[in-house]
Amino acid sequence: MKVLQSLTGLVLASIVGCLFLTITTVKGRYSQPRHIRNCQQYRDRRGRFELTGNDDSVYCLQQNLYQSALTSSPFNVSIVYIEALLQKALSRCGNYDSLIRPPNPTNKKCKKNKKKCRKQSLYGRVARTQESSRRHGKRNCSWERKEVRMLSRSEWRRFTNRLNILKRPVRLPGGNSFIPYDIISDIHRSDVNIDAAHGGPSFLGWHRVYLLLLEAAIGMPVPYWDSRLDYDMTEPTDSVLWSDKFFGPGFGVVDSGPFAGWITADNISLVRNIGSGGSLISDAMFNDILRYTRHDPVVEPTQGRSISIERIHAGPHVWVDGQLSSLQTASQEPVFFLHHSFVDYIWYVFRKQMRDAGNINPASDYPNKGPTSHRPQENMIPFGNLRNIQGYSDFLESLTRYQTSPTCPSCGRSKDLECDRTINRCKSKARRSPVITSDADAPSGRRRAMGPIYLGRKFQSQHTDRRTRGDALRFLPLIRRQTLV
Structure with missing residues (x-):
């Protein structure tokens, strides 16, 4: 037994x-992620890695670009990786080297026959190339950005999934790894880069290039957050955007939604405190910008209380609070790119008006003012050999087109927007109020429990919405660390 x-x-x-x-x-x-074993399937006939409809290709492209940078320049790997992404972004519509040169304003032929010169300009060549592609059934190289509430659920999930792939550590042979999103966000971190990107005319072109670079990394357009649609609500903090359906919670640590659990390159949780200060962009601000037909009045530095695109852009940075409120940490917050996509949309509409109303070529209308780092022929730090004036080029503009922001009465048939007939403008629907089970779950409770966070230089908003609370998060000086770019 x-x-x-x-x-x-x-x-x-x-x-x-x-x-x-x-x-x-x-x-x-x-x-082991499936894409690590199958990366070879994303090579084209020439052996280059390409982004496809499969999200796994995003991971494989980053792995390949970084490994190539590590092999060619081990002591400068992050910068070489960024330059490879930049080249990919600018070559979307073919060879860019000879195209991004802006037209010469002193050209005598251009002065005599502006219309003819316009057709022969780089923008005309790119436009004809795109039109030819459409006629022959080829995919348009110009990507369309939509207001975030106009995306289908599958489009939004794909976008956020690809951002999360960038936020995932990418393994390299030998056991090392890197986080693509952190390298990209660190571009907006060092004082040298920040000074080259703010406080002068290059603000617009610099951030346009930055958006294109992220798009090259994820292989799809960045949607825009038209904050006018929230500004017109009775209480903007109630917007559906601050729900798990879109951005996740607007108060405290981002612990739910598509960006739940994100830890920044400074090893700090992503936090928000919407409606604490500053202001979202209003329709009045938008229209004030469109009163002008030249760049000089709407780019920094400006005199007195004049409005500029950069000034109104600071309001939402302060309004969201948390990482987005600081120059050094703003791009660690994924909402940064959707906000700047809307800033670029404002500039896109402004440039169209310049051509239609003032018959002015935006590519050559670069104001020669501001800090030395913003002068037209200075390098656009840290974007390789690009010059600041090339940020205004028609070629860069041609890489993107925008679906017009939703308007009444249909509001694009979005389930998350409604037409306010008293002002004849669309506004966001409110999110469903969460069930609050304790004081700690209330927005104010979550803010108190969080304590101070580490932030750098704060954005300064010229506008303050009277509905804001004035309870910005407490913060301590940002801990110094070596930046990746």
């Missing part, structure tokens, strides 16, 4: 052991 029991025990132990080994083997096999 004892022998039988012993044999039974051995058999059971063997079965359990086999099951354990099987589970361990299966778990080990599938714990």
Whole structure:
């Protein structure tokens, strides 16, 4: 009997052991992301990695670009990686080297026949190339950006999924890894880069290039957040955007929604405190910008209380609070790119008006003012050999087109927008109020429980919405660390 029991025990132990080994083997096999084993399928005929409709290709492209940078320049790897992304962004519509030169304003032929010169300009060549592509059934190289509430659910999920892939550590041969999103966000971190991007005419072109670079990394357009649609609400903090359906919670640590659990390159949780100060962009601000037909009045530096695109853009940075409120950490917040996509939309509409109303070529209308780092022929730090004036080029503009922001009465048939007939403008619908089970779950409770966070230089908003609370998060000086770019 004892022998039988012993044999039974051995058999059971063997079965359990086999099951354990099987589970361990299966778990080990599938714990490695599928795309690590199948990256070769994303090479084109020339052996280059390309982004496809499969999200896994995003991971594989980053791995390949970084490994190539590591092989060619081990002491400058992050910068070389960024330059490779930049080249990919600018070559979307073919060879860009000879195209991004802005037309020469001193050209005598241009002065005599502006219309003819216009047709022969770079913008005309790119436009004809795109039109030819459409006629021959080829995919248009110009990507369309939509207001975030106009995206289908599958489009939004794809966008956020690809951002999350960038936020995932990418493994490299030898056991090392890197986080693509952190390298990209660190471009907006160092004092040198920030000074080259703010406080002068290059603000617009610099951030246009930055958006194109992120799009090259994810292989799809960045939607825009038209904050006018929230400004017109009775209480903008109630917007559906601050729900798990879109951006996730607007108060406290971002612990739900598509960006739940994000940890920044400074090893700090992503936090928000919407409606604490500043102001979203209003329709009046938007129209004030469109009163002008030249760049000089709407780009920094400006005199007195004059309005500029950069000044009104600071309001939402302050309004969201948290990482977005600081120059050094703003791009760690994914909402940064949707906000700047809207800033670029404002500039896109403004440039169209320049051509239609003032017959002015935006590519050559670069104001020669501001800090030395913003002068027309200075390098656009840190974007390779690009010059500041090239940020205004028609070529860069031609890489993007915008779906017009929703208007009444249909509001684009979005389920998240409604037409306010008293002002004849669309505005966001409110999110469903969460069930609050304790004081700690209330927005004010979550802010108190969070304590101070580490931030750098804060954005300064010229406009303050009277509905804001004035309870910005407490913060401590940002801990110094070596920037990746």
